[in-house]
Amino acid sequence: MIDPVAEATNVYSLIAMRARSRPDAPALIAGPTRISYAELIATADAIAADLAARGIRRGDRVAILSENRIEYTLTQIACAKLGIIVACQNWRLALPELQHCIGLVEAKLLIVSERYKASADALQLDMPVADIASLGASGATRCVAEPEDGLLIIYTSGTTGLPKAAVISHRAEIARMCALRMDLNIGPEDGYVAWAPMFHMGGTEHLLAALMSGAHGIVIDGFDAELICDAIAEWRIGWLMLVPATIEPLTSRIRARGITPKGIRAVGCMADLVPSGEVADISRLTRAPYLNSFGATETGMPPLSGGLIAPGSVPASLDKQLSSLCEIRLIGPDGTEAVGDEPGEAWVRGPTLFSGYWAAEAANAQCFVDGWFRMGDLFRKTADGYAFVGRSKYLIKSGGENIYPAEIERVLLADPRVSDAIVVRRGDDRWGEVPVAVIARLDESLDAAAVETMCRAQLASYKRPRDVVFVALEAFPRSASGKIVREEVEKMIG
Numbered sequence: 001m002i003d004p005v006a007e008a009t010n011v012y013s014l015i016a017m018r019a020r021s022r023p024d025a026p027a028l029i030a031g032p033t034r035i036s037y038a039e040l041i042a043t044a045d046a047i048a049a050d051l052a053a054r055g056i057r058r059g060d061r062v063a064i065l066s067e068n069r070i071e072y073t074l075t076q077i078a079c080a081k082l083g084i085i086v087a088c089q090n091w092r093l094a095l096p097e098l099q100h101c102i103g104l105v106e107a108k109l110l111i112v113s114e115r116y117k118a119s120a121d122a123l124q125l126d127m128p129v130a131d132i133a134s135l136g137a138s139g140a141t142r143c144v145a146e147p148e149d150g151l152l153i154i155y156t157s158g159t160t161g162l163p164k165a166a167v168i169s170h171r172a173e174i175a176r177m178c179a180l181r182m183d184l185n186i187g188p189e190d191g192y193v194a195w196a197p198m199f200h201m202g203g204t205e206h207l208l209a210a211l212m213s214g215a216h217g218i219v220i221d222g223f224d225a226e227l228i229c230d231a232i233a234e235w236r237i238g239w240l241m242l243v244p245a246t247i248e249p250l251t252s253r254i255r256a257r258g259i260t261p262k263g264i265r266a267v268g269c270m271a272d273l274v275p276s277g278e279v280a281d282i283s284r285l286t287r288a289p290y291l292n293s294f295g296a297t298e299t300g301m302p303p304l305s306g307g308l309i310a311p312g313s314v315p316a317s318l319d320k321q322l323s324s325l326c327e328i329r330l331i332g333p334d335g336t337e338a339v340g341d342e343p344g345e346a347w348v349r350g351p352t353l354f355s356g357y358w359a360a361e362a363a364n365a366q367c368f369v370d371g372w373f374r375m376g377d378l379f380r381k382t383a384d385g386y387a388f389v390g391r392s393k394y395l396i397k398s399g400g401e402n403i404y405p406a407e408i409e410r411v412l413l414a415d416p417r418v419s420d421a422i423v424v425r426r427g428d429d430r431w432g433e434v435p436v437a438v439i440a441r442l443d444e445s446l447d448a449a450a451v452e453t454m455c456r457a458q459l460a461s462y463k464r465p466r467d468v469v470f471v472a473l474e475a476f477p478r479s480a481s482g483k484i485v486r487e488e489v490e491k492m493i494g
Helices: 011-021 037-053 070-082 095-104 114-123 170-184 201-212 225-234 244-257 276-286 361-367 405-413 448-458 486-493
Strands: 026-030 033-036 061-065 085-088 109-112 129-131 150-156 164-169 192-194 217-219 237-240 264-267 290-292 300-303 307-309 327-331 344-349 372-382 385-391 396-398 401-403 418-428 432-441 467-470
Touching (some): 011 037, 011 201, 026 037, 026 070, 033 037, 037 070, 061 070, 061 095, 070 085, 070 217, 095 114, 109 114, 164 170, 192 201, 192 225, 244 276, 264 276, 264 290, 276 290, 361 372, 405 418, 405 432, 418 486, 448 467
Parallel strands (some): 026 217, 061 085, 109 129, 432 467
Antiparallel strands (some): 026 033, 150 164, 290 307, 372 385
């Protein structure tokens, strides 16, 4: 009789199949280090044996606090074998935020690199800590993960001021791999450059997808234009993921070095936040279309990342195109389908969807309706696709990071010198948008430097306000119910 658990297809089993079919093919590259598929699976199996010997079992969570490195990916693959969920920690967070994220998922083990050992020690967690560079043991383990088991926990900014833990299953990861490859015509020869932090989907998800499809993954410790130039000159790449702030620096280096890419299927993302001249420039230099994307941690690249802007062209329209493997509905305020060109909130359904937020029953009840996920983003159907209208949940998108104002306002309003405060977005040539704090103060000793100090102690650097504006309490525009009207504050501060 077949054991349905042992035989279920999962992320590990797909990568292991590639190791059996092409054991000598390059799997992971980091500088001079090159690991074949055979070496990859052997090392991942040794890490799995180590985790099993520590008593970590299917459904348990382990937290990783590390920079991008090959061992990070190997540990994720080992966890994929055992059905363990990897909670990927954002090393940019302040210690109180990290404490919340690790405690939220009740991790059984913290795996940390030498670079972040001091941070781990400062957290004073009541759990064992392991060095990511020394994981590994002898012994055999069985592949027991099922498709609906969680594989990754990626933290998203929270509307209530603290990060939420999005659980992404093996099923979702496999579907996301398929959707992107169908939409961009990516094949097994097209690798991925994982320079974005591995606590993000951009660093983790697409690297695992490349390995599941038998392609090579190039691991870079953060954005480095020189190393990315090296990678695209030597290797074929499927999607070269670039966020707005990275495009101009890479463009400059490609020009300066006279780089000719070996082959790229698509480049970039979030075209709405990139000057149209930069879109044309990077796509011309890489000889690749620009990806006009719209997705989320919760949905993957879907629902609206099926559109490509031709190399070297300035886009006439940024309307989005439907991704593969998803359904989308636009729902109006009355709960019915938007008609004609009426805007509606994007509701999404399909196999790429995440499994919900960990230990967040109220948030899950609000976000899921009859199997549909409410994105909180407003679109209008047009003749060319879907036009982005705005966000039903106010969100600041800064250099590829999502920032909810509540995260910053929580810190500001806790200070007794603050009478009231609100955080709004302001356009920025480099980052797309940046947060600006607008504060009514009770004490003149509260100045911009003091605001920076309090935010530095509690928030990741990218969340800290780039500007502070002080106003009289009565200057805040308010609704009939007394709430500060965020959009009016935006206008007020220019």
